[in-house]
Amino acid sequence: MEFLPSQLSQPDRYKLMIGGIVPRPIAVVSTVSADGRPNVAPFSFFNGVGSDPMMLLFCPANKPDGSDKDTLRNCAAAAEGGAGEFVVNILHAADVRRIAACAEPLEYGDSEFALSGLTPAPSTRVRPPRVAEAALSFECRTVQVIRTNPGAPSGGNVVLGEVVYIHAADGLVNERFHVDPVRLDAVGRMGGIEYCNTRERFQVPMGRAALQQPPG
Numbered sequence: 686m687e688f689l690p691s692q693l694s695q696p697d698r699y700k701l702m703i704g705g706i707v708p709r710p711i712a713v714v715s716t717v718s719a720d721g722r723p724n725v726a727p728f729s730f731f732n733g734v735g736s737d738p739m740m741l742l743f744c745p746a747n748k749p750d751g752s753d754k755d756t757l758r759n760c761a762a763a764a765e766g767g768a769g770e771f772v773v774n775i776l777h778a779a780d781v782r783r784i785a786a787c788a789e790p791l792e793y794g795d796s797e798f799a800l801s802g803l804t805p806a807p808s809t810r811v812r813p814p815r816v817a818e819a820a821l822s823f824e825c826r827t828v829q830v831i832r833t834n835p836g837a838p839s840g841g842n843v844v845l846g847e848v849v850y851i852h853a854a855d856g857l858v859n860e861r862f863h864v865d866p867v868r869l870d871a872v873g874r875m876g877g878i879e880y881c882n883t884r885e886r887f888q889v890p891m892g893r894a895a896l897q898q899p900p901g
């Protein structure tokens with residue numbers, strides 16, 4: 686089968702992406718509105734960008750009516766009405782139901798913290814609270830927002846942020862800065878409402894050495 690994106694409907698293009706680009710890490714993004722009201726929502730179109738400076742990105746799509754999701758509105762620059770800051774929280778698999786609950790569309794200014802039972806905790810360098818239950822929290826300042834189809838229903842946006850402070854749960858990171866994947870127990874998003882855990886892992890060396898390893 687072959688597909689030409691311009692001949693597919695937007696929902697079908699979305700299904701190919703969400704079902705094929707898997708598993709995706711989940712950023713639970715906490716923000717505040719310009720007048721200080723907290724918001725938290727999950728985003729799985731999310732990844733690291735680089736480590737010098739330490740940058741990451743996530744992608745809040747436009748709402749079906751073409752307007753900004755609350756998270757995008759809040760982390761946009763002050764000149765665009767936002768607070769210019771956000772926190773990316775990585776939660777444990779045990780919290781997946783509370784993560785999914787945060788995707789409930791609420792009125793602007795109503796907090797998903799109260800709805801989900803997740804606990805806001807003070808951040809160090811930015812105004813938005815971090816999530817107390819998180820294994821890792823990356824406090825970020827928004828560097829750039831790229832709007833790929835401004836005002837269009839489901840149009841994509843990239844939020845690029847510089848990490849300015851990091852919180853890690855006790856015992857998660859060893860003296861060589863390796864993150865313990867068992868303690869992290871991260872959860873990934875697949876297509877639709879399906880998720881995966883990170884409990885089955887295996888090692889493969891890089892480059893030619895990978896081919897010396899017996900398959901299995």
Ligand SMILES: Cc1cc2nc3c(=O)[nH]c(=O)nc-3n(C[C@H](O)[C@H](O)[C@H](O)COP(=O)(O)O)c2cc1C
Nearest residue numbers: 726727728729730744745746754755756785788789
């Ligand atoms: C696990 C998970 C991952 C999600 N990933 C994204 C995403 O990458 N981009 C997006 O626009 N919406 C994503 N959503 C939907 C948003 O979380 C949802 O639209 C939410 O209401 C946005 O909240 P806000 O308006 O407070 O920003 C995801 C939902 C879930 C449950």
